[in-house]
Amino acid sequence: MKLDVLALSGVFDTGLATVLDTLATANELAAAQGWRTQPFDVRVVGLRRRVRTALGLQVPVQPAEVANGAVADWLVLPAIGAKMPPGLIDALATREVREAAAHLRERHAAGTHIAAPCIGGFVLAESGLLDGHDATVSWWLGPLFRERYPKVRLDESRMLVASGAFVTTGAAIAHLDLALWLVRQVSPELAAVTARYLVVDTRPSQAPYVIPDHLAHSDPLVARFELWARQRLAEGFSLDVAASALATSPRTLQRRIEAVLGRSPLGYVQDLRVERAVHLLRTSRVDVEVIAAEVGYANAVTLRALLRRKLGRGVRELRARG
Template identity: 65%
Template sequence: MKIVVLAHNNVFDTGLAAVLDTLATANELAELESLRIPRFECVMAGVRETVQTSLGLSVPVQPAATIRQPDWVIVPALGTKMPGPLLELLDGRESHDAADQLQTWHADGARIGAACIGTFLLAESGLLAGHEATTAWWLGPLFRQQYPDVRLDERRMLVPSGDVVTAGAAMGHLELALWLVRQTSPALADMVARYLLVDTRPSQAPYMIPMHLANADPLIQHFERWARNRLHEGFSLDVAADALHVSKRTLQRRMEAVLGKSPLSYFQDLRVERAVHLLRTSRKDIESIATEIGYADGVTLRTLLRRRLGRGVRELRAVYNP
């Protein structure tokens, strides 16, 4: 299987290494176990003659335009993590040329994968239009604003959709590379994960910080501050809208447009965050924590934690209080 890794100047060192090391480990283990599966032929490519990582390391690349008919193209993250610098980088000539090259490879039959901020470069090519996707969780609001024709769900860690696949933040590169291996051999993917001590993460939700998402919009910032002081109370959209001096419709539409969720859903995110904090830093039982954040009993909170984080109370305590 021929896999092209398209490296952009300022490529995220960890993401690039995670993809290459995972596929190299898969090749080694396949040979060790005498598995009769195709090798992963990795080719480093760039639309410029030289590529430097975000930490200043030089990466040897082949000219992207000379590489024909790869099976897969992987776009690792850019090292720029904040919205302003990211938009400047995406507006540059190198990003435009990379997006054009992705379109060319895709037209020749290549499937495309991207992780973390690399998903923005893939979206710039137009190849994500109409698809489901994920991205680095803290950039979800910016992604929705820039690419409204993509069905974004940044809670998910990995989203295959047709002939494209996207992965979440940072270590999402590992998830993406393991997913590629799994398409060839689930047993080999499991072995690689064991060698690299990788636990798969089905969701980014446990890592999301609601306050960081709220910073994307002044109205949502106000809602977030208002809601944090009232987690012990029942949620009312009427009360929230009145407190923020906006209509219910305005509040709902703004939340959906920026965060892709309702005010109630975001209010529950804040409750989950507070519950996890208490599980992490206190010895309070689940009933006490439920009362503190406005639930009548621990059963409801247990259900919410399991639905949102994919983990139960015992698992969360084990993770945070080993």
């Protein structure tokens, strides 16, 4: 697999290194297993002659233009180092990001698949290539992503999303999930061995790491709804009652929550219930039936099913991690 890694100025050090180290490890293990050729032919390319990471280290790069007419199978765009909305918005307005977006369109037109882990997904979305596709992104940036790119079908609860010629992943360490996914496209067996050598398990979801109130605070009405709902988790949920308490209409409340959070008011209340239940499971030995009642469910069966569906984990696993 021919693979170019595009390093932009201020690239996230850990993300870049993780992708390169994982692919290098896969190459070494393939050689140890008797492969005649390395499975990954990797170049680090840049749009500038000199590229420095977010921590100031200089990255040796080759020109990003296609070398000798050869088209890479994949272009990987590691995250830039802007982690929070204000700095990210400034970074997306730079000339280099505009040039990167144009370069991604050229690569796509030439037949290259594009992988954009973490905040790299914002740069890919700036190109317009993600319009109409499924995608994920770092969970705390979901509201900003959804606002800027309404034509992208975002699900920030997922760790990795493949859609057409594009792959996006969640937050920082998901660079590793992406790299192992690329190895798996060449050889599932090699990917399994690489993961064992790196002592890592891939994670199917970002949901266990999400902090719901962090997302809600990006919008005043949603923040008020979050506070109101937290105080009534044990009660049955009614959109009409919530809207009346917040002095707005049910339609306005529903539309605002869906626009900011990408889920219904009831779906967000379920997130809050899951968060509270997980906290109680990890910090107490309270019976599951009691916890279910405290977070608004009639019995433990319903809560167990919800935890499994949302987090991919059961009560025993959650308590073992407490």
